[in-house]
Amino acid sequence: MKIAFASPISVSRYAGCEKWIVGTANALKQRGHDVSIYATPYTPERNVDVNDVLSRGIDYHEAWRFNLEDYDIVYMVYTPIVWRLFSTNNPKIAGFHYHLCLPSDIEKRVLENIPSALRHYDVISVLTYWSFKLLGKRDIQNFNAVHIPNNPFNVSLAHERIFFVPNWIDLNFYRPTKSKHDVFTILFVGRHDWEKGWWDYNAICRLLKKFNLDIRCISTGRGSSYVEGLGFLSDRELVDTYSSAHLLVYPSKSDMFGLVIVEAIACNTPVITTSIAAHKALNLPLIYADSVDEFVGKIISIYKLWSRDGEYEDMIRGLREHVVKYDMNKIMPGFEDMLRQVATET
CATH class of the missing domain: 3.40.50.2000 (Glycogen Phosphorylase B;)
Structure with a gap:
């Protein structure tokens, strides 16, 4: 398959979701797929040269607007409104990786009070929460499917096609490598x-x-x-x-x-x-x-x-x-199958 990932934050930040995008793109490339990543230039900090963490053959692009028409499937890391910077008529999946769309009860109490929210978050985060709260139910209907990485959240979204596929790690890489400190x-x-x-x-x-x-x-x-x-x-x-x-x-x-x-x-x-x-x-x-x-x-x-x-x-x-x-070997086949289903059955 020809797969595009779209990220609202520059992958050079390389934390949390950005690391997940890189790892997943590398794994899919290794499994024989043609993978590209598109991102906006926005980031609070640049921690890596993206080409140093991506496998050879994965194209990475940064700009404020993209037209992604030449793909079998487009996986968009979902944030309200911002996803529209990545236009496509091809099948697309909204991937929910940012907690501000589905906050915990503790976080919600803070976000519901605007003065309190602005003391605890930057303006972009507060806008993300309120945009999804007001527009999200209708907004996600623009996607062919929704991907949720954790079970408590799949009942919180009104969409007819929701996939639950957990995030993953490579257990060959994440393993004990050092003795515990003396202190x-x-x-x-x-x-x-x-x-x-x-x-x-x-x-x-x-x-x-x-x-x-x-x-x-x-x-x-x-x-x-x-x-x-x-x-x-x-x-x-x-x-x-x-x-x-x-x-x-x-x-x-x-x-x-x-x-x-x-x-x-x-x-x-x-x-x-x-x-x-x-x-x-x-x-x-x-x-x-x-x-x-x-x-x-x-x-x-x-x-x-x-x-x-x-x-x-x-x-x-x-x-x-x-x-x-x-482990990657247990989770990736399910993620790959989700992409294939949405690409071929839409």
Whole structure:
């Protein structure tokens, strides 16, 4: 098949959905498809040269307008209104990867109050939420199908053709590569935004300092007064960082999937996160906490367990086996079949 991906954000950002696009495009290319990626130039930051992360033979284009007529199927990462920058008369799928269209209850309470929303989000994010709330039901009828990566959300959309295909990881790549640090280390991976839990992570690390425990707080990206920043990490560096940390702390208030959770567990690192529907739907052995105090209490409990010989090792033994169901080799055939069905049956 000749497949086009359309992204509202430059893939050079290479975080979250952009990484998923690159990984999926590379996997489809390896399976014999002709794949191209189109994106707007908009991005809060450029972290990679896109050609360095794409397989040879995948074309990448950036512009503010595209006419995508020469494809069997167009997969659009859906955002209200913006998707119209990618015009096509070919079959197209709306891929729901941005949580602002289907926010958690916690996030919705903030977004419903405009002054509060603007304190927690940028203007584009607030406009995305309200555009979908007001226009989304009609807007998605312009697509031949909708793709949802996580089960709680497939009942939230009024469309006659919804595909549920989870996000995936390559378990040959995401695997334990390093021994755990000698000092108990907690890790945050994600955007440094309110909804991803960055504010809470800082509060957690600040409170942990008061207990005078030998706990190291680290994070991808920039650091803070209480968190050691590791900067932007390559994929290989990220795997090593997951592997050597003792605990991924992920206080995210909203997610469509939560891929960092799966990545960490694949590297045999346990995860403490919020009990929102998207996380529970992963059906993984997660540790849940829903307030800063709860996070701190459970982190200290795991720290004490780690300090006793063998107990932490018992806790993480076999952890990786729980994410085998999200391996690329199990998920990609279903994703490929979705593309083929929409391309040929529309």
